[in-house]
Amino acid sequence: MDPNIVVRTPRTVRLLSPSPQTGSRWVAEDWATRRRYALPLEAVVVLIRCFKPRRFGELLRYMEADVGIPLSSARSLLGQLLKASLLRDATLPETPREAWINHVQTEWPKWGWIESAEYHVATYDYQFVSSDESGLKEALSRMNRYAADEPDLNRSKSIKDAVKRIPMGAPKPADAPSTFEEVIAGTVPVGTLSKDRFLAALSISFNYTGTIPVPWKGAPLFRRTSPSGGARHPSETYVLVRNIEGLPQGWYHLDFGARVLELMREEKVDSAELVTLFPATYGRAPFPVAAIVIVTCVFERNMYRYREPRTFRTVHMDAGHLIETFELVCAANGIRCFTQYGNNDQAIEAKLGLNPLEEGYMLACAVG
Structure with missing residues (x-):
């Protein structure tokens, strides 16, 4: 990749530190794609550094000299982050969806609606299965696929050591x-x-x-x-x-x-x-x-x-x-x-x- 290309972490990406929610892992949430990624610590360092735009060549030198990652490994890691859209070309304009997400997550918290903003973004425009005949067939097909991976057995709870x-x-x-x-x-x-x-x-x-x-x-x-x-x-x-x-x-x-x-x-x-x-x-x-x-x-x-x-x-x-x-x-x-x-x-x-x-x-x- 051209070392002069400028990259940054998209504003739609949020980092979650280890917690009861994520376990012992760092996790990146991308609100634009509605995906989560488990991250090695080196990737976390890169994404935090790229909250501000960085030249690709400068980033490689930083990873090798300050983070201690061999140059070949640094290139591979940056390539994976770019492929997952956790890094992007900073010269490209935001997509309409990214701009809308950033607007919601900037404006709604002003009214105390932090969790509401996250839920709205996560569920907005979700494509549901229709209730017509084709939709019912698709729903049954999905259940058969789910059941093939894991039988649908969870129906009620029992306390095994009840007094x-x-x-x-x-x-x-x-x-x-x-x-x-x-x-x-x-x-x-x-x-x-x-x-x-x-x-x-x-x-x-x-x-x-x-x-x-x-x-x-x-x-x-x-x-x-x-x-x-x-x-x-x-x-x-x-x-x-x-x-x-x-x-x-x-x-x-x-x-x-x-x-x-x-x-x-x-x-x-x-x-x-x-x-x-x-x-x-x-x-x-x-x-x-x-x-x-x-x-x-x-x-x-x-x-x-x-x-x-x-x-x-x-x-x-x-x-x-x-x-x-x-x-x-x-x-x-x-x-x-x-x-x-x-x-x-x-x-x-x-x-x-x-x-x-x-x-x-x-x-x-x-x-x-």
Whole structure:
């Protein structure tokens, strides 16, 4: 390459240092191509140096003299960075897409919309499969390709070392004994929160009601009383019991695929810790809290099929459908509930033993 050519790191490229998100690696994100690259440290040095335009020959000399890379290796590394568009000819004008990305990422943060800007750029103009016959064929073709690489088996979660498993049975209409009109009108009187009534509300809200066979290599999909995109059902449910006769105090997981409530461990959590964990849910509940229902999301379960950035929107809809069903069922049973989202996510995930990159907290509902 001509040593007089001037190169620079495009403004659409962002460097991420080692972190829980990237592991032990440096990563380059290119917003223009929507691609990520793992980088050796030498490449990181080059990209940082090229935030300002540099002549190719000067860059080679710098890498050899100051970074300690043999000239042949330096040429090879620069060639790879150019091929990946992580370096570019600085004399060429930005493309319209690059100019638009830079505008969004410059202007939106002025209003505090940093994450919104990143999400907008990542999802803008994404090409989805259509819902007509050709689109359905393409979707099935994709699922067959995915399943050939890895069978589609992730349907529900079970705690292998659970202390105790409480059978819940299949959901049934009697689990919601009041009519929808009575619930909406608020005429169902509040009753005593018993173990049976609580388990019935959990069962009809979260347990599976049936299965759907799949035409690719994988386990049957579940149905529940709430809808879920593609019947993926990424939401999992946990319960912290404080004061329900017949249920030991402690942390539970609801295995909706087996219809059992699994006691993970007995633990008495005092009010001070509950305020720290659930400041919005426990701290604001307008009644004595007997239990807290927590909804999380297993991201992989949804993203196995929907491998595009907007998948992250739908998991919030999934959790919202489930908790609204639970609130209606609680009302039908004369059970008080109070749902909030803004709690101590990281502390809750730590209590539940979750890796937040695999399964994350979504919301919590106080019950009494």
